[in-house]
Amino acid sequence: MPLAALSSNAAAPVDLLFREVHAIDPRVGLDGLRDVRVRGGAIAELAEPGSLTPEDSEELVQGEARHRLSPAFFDPHVHLRSPGQEHKEDLETGTRAAAAGGFGGVIAMPNTDPVIDSAPLLRSLRDTAARDARVPVGFLPAITRELAGERLTDMAELRAEGALGFTDDGRPVMSARVMRSALRYQRLCGGVLALHEEDLTLSAGGVMFEGAVSAALGLDGIPGVSESSMVRRDAALAAYEGGRVHFQHLSVADSVAAVAAAKADGIAVSAEVTPHHLLLTDESLRGLDTAFKVNPPLATESDRVALIDGLRSGVIDCVASDHAPHAREEKEVPFEQAPMGTTGLETAFAVLHTELVLGGLLELGLLIERMTAGAALFELPAPSIVVGQPANLTLLDLEASWVPGEHGWESRSQNSCFAGRRLQGRALMTVAAGAVAYRERTFSVVGV
Numbered sequence: 494m495p496l497a498a499l500s501s502n503a504a505a506p507v508d509l510l511f512r513e514v515h516a517i518d519p520r521v522g523l524d525g526l527r528d529v530r531v532r533g534g535a536i537a538e539l540a541e542p543g544s545l546t547p548e549d550s551e552e553l554v555q556g557e558a559r560h561r562l563s564p565a566f567f568d569p570h571v572h573l574r575s576p577g578q579e580h581k582e583d584l585e586t587g588t589r590a591a592a593a594g595g596f597g598g599v600i601a602m603p604n605t606d607p608v609i610d611s612a613p614l615l616r617s618l619r620d621t622a623a624r625d626a627r628v629p630v631g632f633l634p635a636i637t638r639e640l641a642g643e644r645l646t647d648m649a650e651l652r653a654e655g656a657l658g659f660t661d662d663g664r665p666v667m668s669a670r671v672m673r674s675a676l677r678y679q680r681l682c683g684g685v686l687a688l689h690e691e692d693l694t695l696s697a698g699g700v701m702f703e704g705a706v707s708a709a710l711g712l713d714g715i716p717g718v719s720e721s722s723m724v725r726r727d728a729a730l731a732a733y734e735g736g737r738v739h740f741q742h743l744s745v746a747d748s749v750a751a752v753a754a755a756k757a758d759g760i761a762v763s764a765e766v767t768p769h770h771l772l773l774t775d776e777s778l779r780g781l782d783t784a785f786k787v788n789p790p791l792a793t794e795s796d797r798v799a800l801i802d803g804l805r806s807g808v809i810d811c812v813a814s815d816h817a818p819h820a821r822e823e824k825e826v827p828f829e830q831a832p833m834g835t836t837g838l839e840t841a842f843a844v845l846h847t848e849l850v851l852g853g854l855l856e857l858g859l860l861i862e863r864m865t866a867g868a869a870l871f872e873l874p875a876p877s878i879v880v881g882q883p884a885n886l887t888l889l890d891l892e893a894s895w896v897p898g899e900h901g902w903e904s905r906s907q908n909s910c911f912a913g914r915r916l917q918g919r920a921l922m923t924v925a926a927g928a929v930a931y932r933e934r935t936f937s938v939v940g941v
């Protein structure tokens with residue numbers, strides 16, 4: 494069931510030879526020069542550098558010092574806005590953005606219009622993905638009907654239709670009683686419960702993080718404990734019911750501590766963090782630029798440092814972009830009224846490589862591990878450079894210098910909090926489920 498749970502319209506299976514390329518896959522201890530042959534969309538040979546010769550119709554990619562061949566990244570948290578908000582994004586543009594960012598698979602959130610909370614809608618979206626998606630897409634339908642936090646969806650039926658799990662992302666499940674019964678149904682039907690943690694009675698009316706900057710700006714703040722108190726509650730409920738929960742977009746140090754404590758207690762929890770929470774703080778809000786208005790809000794420097802430490806130590810399992818496209822006119826309104834969210838698929842690797850890897854805070858191999866780990870958290874096979882596996886590969890150029898947004902976006906929206914920054918590193922080519930999903934440039938094709 495897991496592989497079938499992802500849907501895409503993959504192009505023809507590809508034949509490629511990466512020759513003398515520096516391949517790096519920390520999951521299997523690979524970090525060095527190799528020849529990697531992809532035949533019919535699968536990894537066919539892994540050999541000593543320079544030992545394989547290209548065959549007819551095989552595209553030859555000659556490795557350079559600036560290249561790394563990585564397993565394709567996997568993003569367990571994106572908003573593709575379909576159905577109902579296709580003016581922001583759809584399955585085709587969203588997965589094009591994913592492929593351009595080096596992602597070979599994504600998981601879409603259900604806070605669409607209508608909400609993805611029924612089996613027929615899930616089925617029709619999976620059909621649309623099979624027609625339109627550039628990289629495989631999995632879906633997390635809602636935990637509660639219409640995300641209202643009251644009545645559970647038919648979780649068993651949704652699972653039978655291919656749901657990887659469930660989430661009310663955009664909103665928390667405020668009622669502990671409802672959360673508890675979702676955990677009980679999970680025991681019967683499986684699937685991960687992915688949780689957007691926010692105590693609405695604490696966050697209500699807040700438009701940014703509550704702290705010195707919100708005080709200086711005179712804006713209503715959202716206290717960090719709005720998130721961390723709910724992380725603690727749901728870890729306790731998961732422990733009580735023997736459930737499995739995944740905490741989305743951690744934003745404050747206290748939440749990292751709560752996840753660490755839950756893991757130390759042996760509770761089945763995992764967690765993700767976004768590039769923007771790893772790299773930005775509420776200081777970015779001083780100019781009232783709505784590009785930085787996100788949920789959960791950007792917190793303080795000590796929170797940011799705790800998130801980086803958590804990602805490094807493994808308390809936080811993976812990176813997720815929380816790619817949240819909004820149309821230009823929706824963000825070009827007074828700060829208080831603007832919707833929350835930033836796009837992120839096209840910049841995730843580049844910003845983290847520039848700031849954390851080149852900044853000496855995270856090894857490249859560890860970043861690659863954290864950018865691919867999301868698949869296994871949702872019971873999907875981890876993308877890996879292993880003979881016999883389907884080719885899910887990203888060819889990275891670690892020296893490419895570029896400015897996101899300078900030449901437009903693959904996404905239909907452009908509300909990126911990283912637009913205009915000079916970055917170093919990007920995907921040159923993404924192979925997803927055995928087919929080329931993105932290429933920055935063409936390499937030499939032999940025998941054609």
Ligand SMILES: [Zn+2]
Binds near residue numbers: 663664689741742789
């Ligand atoms: Zn969320």
Ligand SMILES: [Zn+2]
Binds near residue numbers: 570602662663815
């Ligand atoms: Zn989200």
